[in-house]
Amino acid sequence: MRDADLKALTGLCAKCGTCRTVCTLYPERKAEIAVARGKIALIDAAMSGEDNDADAVQEALTDCLLCGRCERACPNQVLVEEIVMKGRADLAEEVGIPAWKRVLFGKVMTSPAATGIARKAAAAGQRLLPGKIPTASGLHYRFPDGLGGEGRTVPKLPAKGFLESLGKGEAATGEVMLFVGCVFDHVFPEVGRASYETVKASGRSVAVFRDAACCGLPAMVSGDRRSATECAEANVRRLRAAEPGAIVFPCGSCLLMFKRNVFSLIPKGDPLYDDAVFVANHAVDYASFLLSSGVLDRLPEPSPVEKVGEIGYHDPCHLSGTLGKGPEAREVLSRAVGPAFAEMAGADLCCAYGGTFNMRDYSTSARIGENKVTAAVRGGTKVISTACSGCALQMRDMAARTDPSVRVVHIAELVHQALFRK
Amino acid sequence: MHAEALSALGNLFGDRLRTSLETRICYSFDATGKKFLPDAVVYPVNAEDVRQTVLLANFHRFPVVPRGAGSGFSGGSLPVQGGVVLSTERMDRIISIDTENLYAVVEPGVVTETLKLEARKRGLFYPPDPASLKFSTVGGNIAECAGGMCAVKYGVTRDYVLGLEAVLGTGELLRTGVATAKGVVGYDLTRMIVGSEGTLGIVTRATLRLIPLPEAAATLLALFHENRRSAETVNAIVAARVTPSAMELMDRTAIDCVQALMPVQLPEGTGSALLLEVDGAEGQVAREANLLTEVCHAHGAIEVRRASDAPGREELWKLRRSISPALRRVAPVKLNEDIVVPRSRLADMFAFLSDLSDRRNVRIVTFGHAGDGNIHVNIMVSGTDADEARRAEEAVAEVFHKTVEMGGTISGEHGVGISKAPFLEMEVGPLGVAVMKRLKACFDPNGILNPGKIFLDEAAVRV
Ligand SMILES: Cc1cc2nc3c(=O)[nH]c(=O)nc-3n(C[C@H](O)[C@H](O)[C@H](O)COP(=O)(O)OP(=O)(O)OC[C@H]3O[C@@H](n4cnc5c(N)ncnc54)[C@H](O)[C@@H]3O)c2cc1C
Ligand code: SF4
Ligand code: SF4
Ligand code: SF4
Numbered sequence: 001m002r003d004a005d006l007k008a009l010t011g012l013c014a015k016c017g018t019c020r021t022v023c024t025l026y027p028e029r030k031a032e033i034a035v036a037r038g039k040i041a042l043i044d045a046a047m048s049g050e051d052n053d054a055d056a057v058q059e060a061l062t063d064c065l066l067c068g069r070c071e072r073a074c075p076n077q078v079l080v081e082e083i084v085m086k087g088r089a090d091l092a093e094e095v096g097i098p099a100w101k102r103v104l105f106g107k108v109m110t111s112p113a114a115t116g117i118a119r120k121a122a123a124a125g126q127r128l129l130p131g132k133i134p135t136a137s138g139l140h141y142r143f144p145d146g147l148g149g150e151g152r153t154v155p156k157l158p159a160k161g162f163l164e165s166l167g168k169g170e171a172a173t174g175e176v177m178l179f180v181g182c183v184f185d186h187v188f189p190e191v192g193r194a195s196y197e198t199v200k201a202s203g204r205s206v207a208v209f210r211d212a213a214c215c216g217l218p219a220m221v222s223g224d225r226r227s228a229t230e231c232a233e234a235n236v237r238r239l240r241a242a243e244p245g246a247i248v249f250p251c252g253s254c255l256l257m258f259k260r261n262v263f264s265l266i267p268k269g270d271p272l273y274d275d276a277v278f279v280a281n282h283a284v285d286y287a288s289f290l291l292s293s294g295v296l297d298r299l300p301e302p303s304p305v306e307k308v309g310e311i312g313y314h315d316p317c318h319l320s321g322t323l324g325k326g327p328e329a330r331e332v333l334s335r336a337v338g339p340a341f342a343e344m345a346g347a348d349l350c351c352a353y354g355g356t357f358n359m360r361d362y363s364t365s366a367r368i369g370e371n372k373v374t375a376a377v378r379g380g381t382k383v384i385s386t387a388c389s390g391c392a393l394q395m396r397d398m399a400a401r402t403d404p405s406v407r408v409v410h411i412a413e414l415v416h417q418a419l420f421r422k
Numbered sequence: 423m424h425a426e427a428l429s430a431l432g433n434l435f436g437d438r439l440r441t442s443l444e445t446r447i448c449y450s451f452d453a454t455g456k457k458f459l460p461d462a463v464v465y466p467v468n469a470e471d472v473r474q475t476v477l478l479a480n481f482h483r484f485p486v487v488p489r490g491a492g493s494g495f496s497g498g499s500l501p502v503q504g505g506v507v508l509s510t511e512r513m514d515r516i517i518s519i520d521t522e523n524l525y526a527v528v529e530p531g532v533v534t535e536t537l538k539l540e541a542r543k544r545g546l547f548y549p550p551d552p553a554s555l556k557f558s559t560v561g562g563n564i565a566e567c568a569g570g571m572c573a574v575k576y577g578v579t580r581d582y583v584l585g586l587e588a589v590l591g592t593g594e595l596l597r598t599g600v601a602t603a604k605g606v607v608g609y610d611l612t613r614m615i616v617g618s619e620g621t622l623g624i625v626t627r628a629t630l631r632l633i634p635l636p637e638a639a640a641t642l643l644a645l646f647h648e649n650r651r652s653a654e655t656v657n658a659i660v661a662a663r664v665t666p667s668a669m670e671l672m673d674r675t676a677i678d679c680v681q682a683l684m685p686v687q688l689p690e691g692t693g694s695a696l697l698l699e700v701d702g703a704e705g706q707v708a709r710e711a712n713l714l715t716e717v718c719h720a721h722g723a724i725e726v727r728r729a730s731d732a733p734g735r736e737e738l739w740k741l742r743r744s745i746s747p748a749l750r751r752v753a754p755v756k757l758n759e760d761i762v763v764p765r766s767r768l769a770d771m772f773a774f775l776s777d778l779s780d781r782r783n784v785r786i787v788t789f790g791h792a793g794d795g796n797i798h799v800n801i802m803v804s805g806t807d808a809d810e811a812r813r814a815e816e817a818v819a820e821v822f823h824k825t826v827e828m829g830g831t832i833s834g835e836h837g838v839g840i841s842k843a844p845f846l847e848m849e850v851g852p853l854g855v856a857v858m859k860r861l862k863a864c865f866d867p868n869g870i871l872n873p874g875k876i877f878l879d880e881a882a883v884r885v
Contacts, residue, residue: 011754012750012751013750014453014455014746014747014749014750015451015452015453015455015492016453016493016554016557016746016747017453017491017492017493017554017557017558018556018557018747020491020557021533021535021556021557030465030511030512030514031440031445031448031465031509031511032445032448032449032492032509032511033444033445033448037448038447038448041447041448041450041451042444042447042448045443045447050447051443051444051447053443053444056442056443056444057444059444060444074747075683075743075744075746075747075748076683076747076748076750076751077683
């Protein structure tokens, strides 16, 4: 392994074991290899040459949700997420990246046109999949076993993405830029739409970022540093050129990419560094934007609700944890739905989507996710709201598996409902 | 290790035996930062698994090293002679909590805090609270006789162990002790195993005493200019006939370290801090907290902060619990000694340490359980400078000599392990060592359990 920064980062680990207590994966694995302390020891061993089996070390590093709970609990502020991602990237240069991921990230994700084409292909393919299962929304199809894990449900892809649904001239220029993200464009266009309409309610002119490449996070967490860098560079360049006054992100994971992770791809000294700083400084989560732009002042009094406390909020790890934006989303919810919102049991537990983790080890991901939904339901929650695309995908799947009557929504959809209620 | 031994373990454990280099690396360290590779790791789920492992070990002659969370500070869980690390992390059930007779029966891998929380839910209290309580295990606590913050009022792990089930070095399953408030039948084998660092038996189940949960508590942070003032205050508090449930001291560097990581603002000139806690009935807590505040001010406190609600108290405690790992930011290697001196000699010890630091030109950070006279003396080393390393070793030896001379002990709670093995005889004398070895031979005739610990001449260090 070659990354020069890694040694300095791992060197801070005191091997105290605090990370064992918070790790999302540890209760499932009950083995040191699953937690930050073990992974750091392995990276050190790989760097020192004690362990030359790059495949095996990579395998251990891949068994991680990058939820960052260890990092936030670590008394030494060891940057575990960065260490694991850097480790994966370094090892990927030795052992390569699995072919399916390479195709996905290398070719598909970097161009906006390509993601659209991929979506259409996937939507067409999906119609061929058997075993539609009925849910409240009717949106779920069952993957055949063997393709991505037993009993996985995925949302049926709509025929039209959000961007596609916009008129040619609509939302082409504006002072506020909306970064919808792949999932809220293609998979849940209703979230893209709700975000757009509610951001527009600020009265400021809003453009939707149509030239978006994938945010790059999926490639980055898979150790595909090259594709991730390509995505990040393309986005930073285009965003900088648009000179937005603010860039609003409905997805917490995309936001994390531009607020923090981007600097490990475009570090100080890089010609694009200043542009990346510009983007980071203007990037803002959806809830914070609503709070600062006065949209919520336009809300009518929340209508008297019969169902007090039935709406909960799931904290996306990246948004509430790493970026500390948990209170903002709650403030938005309280104002949009009033007493229908109540703290959900286990709100801050990771849903265990973990990006590609969910594809790699679906059964573990599902076990943790189901526990989360079950606890929430037992606590009286009927609608789970959130603000991250990965979480939305996971929570919908888990709700379909455990209790199909549970609705999973983005907070923007609730705000939209409140704002435009007749 | 022999292939035969490994395949026998494989038959027993299936995929709960791991021999990959990756897993072995993950069980090669503890919080000392030292590293010794085991040949294999097993994850028993019950006493029978443990017993079979030890029987095999006697047959094939390989070491068995029990390990809880690997948070030890004396190298107790390091497989210094290779062999099998037996990790108790999957024996983590609380079997029962008896709310009438006030005891809990637990497996060794239960995390200390989990037990405390479960007891608390029932209005009960399991007092032992090492700073590592969020991750260390009950088994590890018993094996090291872990102390903690509240030891000054409530005692240490030993005081809460009523009975044990343990696999001896012979593979026999010993049940010892009671589930009653008292018991004096025969020798106290239970206490024999407590603090034996996994060298006499592997604890597979423990019966632990619980007490009623105090009604209220208040935490105070008193800031002073220097350690000497803090030490005087500790003695003044005892003289005032209050028994706080914690009296923790932190020196200047320790405070700076934590401050760099946490948003706490401390006044100019803070050179030492005391973290104090009182618990008991509501009115009594308020009264005692007031009294402590007065005593602190009378002894030159710059400022005294108080928290009575749970989150506020937790904030203050987090400060204290973060020190040890945070020292990693001062220097990569720390020689962490946990000496105890009579409380009345604390101020003398601080004077000695400050002089020692100047004389030997080494950086020393002190913090710890001042109420017990138990202070953590951390000599900070870069790890790259040979001369500095030598000066540090000499400083450690001086600290130990001074401690024993003052009537103290060289380890209050971290145990001997490999770190203090060279100094064992200095404290307990040749006969003490000899009797200990006879006992060891009686529990573990073939030297299977955690070899190379406590006794220096067994330390055939391999890696
Ligand atoms: C940040 C930090 C703070 C700490 N603060 C304190 C403190 O305030 N007070 C204190 O006393 N200690 C403290 N420690 C030291 C350490 O946490 C304790 O010694 C603890 O008891 C070790 O528990 P463990 O589960 O990690 O055991 P390990 O480190 O895994 O093992 C410790 C010893 O116990 C043996 N052992 C483990 N399980 C068993 C078993 N089932 N049967 C027999 N032997 C067994 C091992 O062989 C080894 O000799 C601290 C450590 C850290 C990292
Ligand atoms: S909590 Fe931090 S310092 Fe402690 S073992 Fe985990 S990563 Fe290392
Ligand atoms: S990021 Fe999450 S899953 Fe990964 S080691 Fe840390 S706590 Fe565990
Ligand atoms: S998407 Fe789920 S797994 Fe990913 S950060 Fe959010 S909560 Fe954690």
